[in-house]
Amino acid sequence: xxxxxxxxxxxxxxxxxxxxxxxxxxxxxxxxxxLDSCASMTELRQYHSQIxxxxxxxxxxxxxxxxxFCALSPSGDLAYALRLFSHLPRPDPFVFNTxxxxxxxxAPRSALLYSDMLQRPVHPNEFTFPSLLQSIAADRELxxxxxVHAHVLKLGFGADGYSGNNLLHMYxxxxxxxxxxxxxxxxPHRDVVxxxxxxxxxxxxxxxxxARKLFDEMPERNSVSWNAMIAGxxxxxxxxxxxxxxxxxxxxxxxxxxxxxxxxxxACTGLGALEQGQWIHRYIERSGIELDxxxxxxxxxxxxxxxxxxxxxxxxxxxxxxxxxxxxxMIGGFAMHGRGEEAIKLFKEMEKEGVMPDDITLxxxxxxxxxxxxxxxGRHYFEYMVQAYHIEPRMEHFGCMVDLLGxxxxxxxxxxxxxxxxxxxxxxxxxxLLGACKIHGNVELGEQIGRRVIELDPQNSxxxxxxxxxxxSAGRWEDVANVRRLMNDRGVNKEPGCSVIExxxxxxxxxxxxxxxxxxxxxxxxxxxxxxxxxxxxYVPDTGGVLHDTDEKNKDHSLYYHSEKLAIAFGxxxxxxxxxxxxxxxxxxxxxxxxxxxxMSRVFDREIIVRDRNRxxxxxxxxxxxxxxx
DNA sequence: CACCGAGCGG
Numbered sequence: 001x002x003x004x005x006x007x008x009x010x011x012x013x014x015x016x017x018x019x020x021x022x023x024x025x026x027x028x029x030x031x032x033x034x035l036d037s038c039a040s041m042t043e044l045r046q047y048h049s050q051i052x053x054x055x056x057x058x059x060x061x062x063x064x065x066x067x068x069f070c071a072l073s074p075s076g077d078l079a080y081a082l083r084l085f086s087h088l089p090r091p092d093p094f095v096f097n098t099x100x101x102x103x104x105x106x107a108p109r110s111a112l113l114y115s116d117m118l119q120r121p122v123h124p125n126e127f128t129f130p131s132l133l134q135s136i137a138a139d140r141e142l143x144x145x146x147x148v149h150a151h152v153l154k155l156g157f158g159a160d161g162y163s164g165n166n167l168l169h170m171y172x173x174x175x176x177x178x179x180x181x182x183x184x185x186x187x188p189h190r191d192v193v194x195x196x197x198x199x200x201x202x203x204x205x206x207x208x209x210x211a212r213k214l215f216d217e218m219p220e221r222n223s224v225s226w227n228a229m230i231a232g233x234x235x236x237x238x239x240x241x242x243x244x245x246x247x248x249x250x251x252x253x254x255x256x257x258x259x260x261x262x263x264x265x266x267a268c269t270g271l272g273a274l275e276q277g278q279w280i281h282r283y284i285e286r287s288g289i290e291l292d293x294x295x296x297x298x299x300x301x302x303x304x305x306x307x308x309x310x311x312x313x314x315x316x317x318x319x320x321x322x323x324x325x326x327x328x329x330m331i332g333g334f335a336m337h338g339r340g341e342e343a344i345k346l347f348k349e350m351e352k353e354g355v356m357p358d359d360i361t362l363x364x365x366x367x368x369x370x371x372x373x374x375x376x377x378g379r380h381y382f383e384y385m386v387q388a389y390h391i392e393p394r395m396e397h398f399g400c401m402v403d404l405l406g407x408x409x410x411x412x413x414x415x416x417x418x419x420x421x422x423x424x425x426x427x428x429x430x431x432x433l434l435g436a437c438k439i440h441g442n443v444e445l446g447e448q449i450g451r452r453v454i455e456l457d458p459q460n461s462x463x464x465x466x467x468x469x470x471x472x473s474a475g476r477w478e479d480v481a482n483v484r485r486l487m488n489d490r491g492v493n494k495e496p497g498c499s500v501i502e503x504x505x506x507x508x509x510x511x512x513x514x515x516x517x518x519x520x521x522x523x524x525x526x527x528x529x530x531x532x533x534x535x536x537x538x539y540v541p542d543t544g545g546v547l548h549d550t551d552e553k554n555k556d557h558s559l560y561y562h563s564e565k566l567a568i569a570f571g572x573x574x575x576x577x578x579x580x581x582x583x584x585x586x587x588x589x590x591x592x593x594x595x596x597x598x599x600m601s602r603v604f605d606r607e608i609i610v611r612d613r614n615r616x617x618x619x620x621x622x623x624x625x626x627x628x629x630x
Numbered sequence: 631c632a633c634c635g636a637g638c639g640g
Contacts, residue, residue, distance in 0.1 A: 097635095130637035
């Protein structure tokens with residue numbers, strides 16, 4: 001009854017045996033042309049048999065087109081392409097060049113194919129080297145790259161811009177910056193791609209300032225070049241410079257495309273700049289930039305990490321097709337806001353929709369449990385991930401469990417996880433236990449773990465401070481001094497606390513005790529007023545976290561001017577009453593700021609949202625969303 | 631018969 005679904009018209013059928021040779025030629029042309037609009041392997045097989053029947057099995061023109069579809073189309077079939085290739089008696093350069101472009105490529109395989117090409121011999125043309133060099137660059141096979149470079153010159157393609165730019169890319173990927181520079185100087189036809197390749201290569205080698213110098217000097221720029229530089233800053237964590245360059249790009253009237261939009265969303269995420277991020281999001285909607293699952297996830301991540309879970313969820317639930325990364329991102333969003341139940345609910349929804357979770361999904365679920373004190377659930381999912389999905393816990397999963405158990409006060413159980421895990425715990429895992437020891441005042445275990453952590457990761461200032469704080473809480477001032485001395489001897493500096501707040505799209509930065517802000521005087525006066533107000537409401541400075549063994553009054557004052565309090569003062573000065581104050585900071589919220597922020601949210605009737613290194617705190621009506629569990 | 635297919639930077 002039901003006929004099979006025919007999605008596309010069938011290719012032209014063979015001509016009747018009586019037809020003339022003119023008809024045959026026309027038919028042959030039509031078949032070859034039709035191939036260029038082929039959409040599926042099923043259809044391709046029909047064309048293939050057609051071509052064989054027409055006696056074109058050895059025809060590079062016809063088989064080359066078949067091979068192009070099999071090798072390059074997302075609905076193609078690489079194995080089929082290789083079979084076609086092996087049955088071609090005299091493949092031409094086009095056939096070889098097409099195979100170089102096929103994914104997944106690898107440098108050794110491309111090299112093998114290239115030497116096959118040379119032995120036959122089939123002569124490489126200018127289209128041969130770009131794709132060959134791509135796979136060599138991706139695998140950083142410098143030795144092969146140098147040999148191919150020699151061939152490019154010997155075979156007379158030294159002046160070809162595409163080959164030159166790809167050689168440049170290859171040297172940059174292999175980290176040979178000097179070679180890249182001299183190649184660029186020697187290139188006869190430097191173009192915007194050559195410069196952009198250099199900028200991106202230097203950025204990826206961490207030489208952002210060199211890249212910027214080149215960027216400023218290059219004769220011509222397009223949106224790809226701007227994005228190379230902006231993305232470089234973002235990758236290097238230099239979000240403010242990314243944002244400044246973006247403003248310059250806008251001023252010069254360069255088109256904001258999806259790539260620049262994605263880079264800028266990441267910059268906003270890094271800065272916690274909600275308004276700017278929202279502007280980019282609206283721009284994407286207005287300009288009709290296609291919202292693929294990757295870009296959507298970038299937007300969701302921006303909203304999550306800028307403290308706006310509701311907007312994140314709105315975008316998430318509006319997606320018609322949710323990719324794994326979107327689910328992961330949203331679950332992670334609930335986790336970092338301490339909304340563990342909702343994270344778990346979303347995970348169950350994901351399972352119900354038949355989406356297969358991965359190790360990141362489960363990491364986010366465990367992290368959600370850790371931030372919400374869901375010890376029971378955390379234990380469950382730690383077992384469940386292996387049983388249900390055969391996902392073996394990695395280092396990070398163990399770290400999450402140590403964090404979950406340790407923070408809940410189950411130090412012995414956390415220690416047991418570390419002792420029994422199949423790999424050597426890294427500084428992150430041990431650091432989680434150290435943090436738990438600090439919270440629960442277990443100096444003996446903390447000291448033992450702390451010393452191990454510091455030796456594993458001697459440049460990380462946070463762990464020294466944690467250990468020193470632990471000693472301080474036990475009144476062991478001599479050990480505090482020893483830790484400080486160790487830091488000094490090793491040249492490790494305490495990372496200064498830094499908070500940022502955005503107002504009218506402008507990001508202001510405050511450093512603890514810093515006075516470089518133009519309105520410093522006003523802000524400090526506001527802090528004093530704030531602290532006075534909350535003291536009257538029962539706030540008592542918590543000097544437990546202050547290391548200096550000085551008198552209490554000095555300690556109070558160093559607490560007053562923590563970056564977070566400066567940022568809140570700025571927020572109170574510059575926002576309308578009732579408006580939410582959003583702050584992002586580089587370190588974790590200290591106990592004193594946490595207590596003060598709670599009272600301030602009540603006294604000034606403001607919602608204060610703080611993103612710290614680990615998670616979010618929503619202060620409202622005298623309470624914090626973390627329920628003092630962080 | 632001769633034509634052509636196609637390669638780079640985010």
